[in-house]
Amino acid sequence: MRLHLSTWPEVETYLNRSRTILIPIGSTEQHGPNGLVGTDALCPEIIASATEDLTDMLVGPTFSVGIAQHHLGFAGSMTLRPSTMIAVMKDWTDSLIRHGFERIFWLNGHGGNVATIQAAFAEIYSERSLAPPSNTKPNDLRLKSMNWWELPSVMDVCRREFPTGDGMHATASEVAVTYAGYPDQVRSVEMSPKIAPVGGFRDADDYRSRFPDGRIGSDPSQATVEKGKTIIAAAANSLADTFRRFADEA
Numbered sequence: 001m002r003l004h005l006s007t008w009p010e011v012e013t014y015l016n017r018s019r020t021i022l023i024p025i026g027s028t029e030q031h032g033p034n035g036l037v038g039t040d041a042l043c044p045e046i047i048a049s050a051t052e053d054l055t056d057m058l059v060g061p062t063f064s065v066g067i068a069q070h071h072l073g074f075a076g077s078m079t080l081r082p083s084t085m086i087a088v089m090k091d092w093t094d095s096l097i098r099h100g101f102e103r104i105f106w107l108n109g110h111g112g113n114v115a116t117i118q119a120a121f122a123e124i125y126s127e128r129s130l131a132p133p134s135n136t137k138p139n140d141l142r143l144k145s146m147n148w149w150e151l152p153s154v155m156d157v158c159r160r161e162f163p164t165g166d167g168m169h170a171t172a173s174e175v176a177v178t179y180a181g182y183p184d185q186v187r188s189v190e191m192s193p194k195i196a197p198v199g200g201f202r203d204a205d206d207y208r209s210r211f212p213d214g215r216i217g218s219d220p221s222q223a224t225v226e227k228g229k230t231i232i233a234a235a236a237n238s239l240a241d242t243f244r245r246f247a248d249e250a
Helices: 008-017 039-051 082-099 111-130 154-161 172-181 204-210 225-248
Strands: 020-025 103-108 142-147
Touching (some): 039 103, 039 225, 082 103, 103 111, 103 225, 111 142, 142 225, 172 225
Parallel strands (some): 103 142
């Protein structure tokens, strides 16, 4: 069940049986010469969509622009400042709380978001902790975040499909997931070098100078629709179980 494809009475009915919602969160940034700019937002969105048939889940709108300042040397990349992202996540959370949601699961697709997501959680919880005592029982808010590739068993599948050259950015796994979700968007690009170098970086210009085609440690030319489907199936089964346990925990 998707929030954007539901009516308000349908959402109200869902709230009568569940107070849990999943929000895909990612980034809009370059993913090498054959990866889609929306990869980090598309992956959790695609996996969440595949999970809808496996469990009773409401999927919120995708939070599609995250922390990606270091990718701004590549056309199409967009970013938020950490302070902006924290403020927006808080507004989204407060909106959902008002309707009665108590458990918000953020399924993340971008490693660069992790620190800011945790900071946003700290801000949200701190506001509640610092509020003066009230006779009104506060909403039993619980926030959870998980990177889609860290769902149980998913990395095992990724390593099996791509034993070499999966990499750290513009990975073969994530590109495969987007190709499976959008098979009409498959690109055939020769990689040079075959597997990209690895290393650190600072700002956008430094990143572009060290990794001129955007990849880090990866050979995403290995990505195929079929391999992406295999990864999605594993991730969806794992997410269904993880989401149910989060929704039911005491």
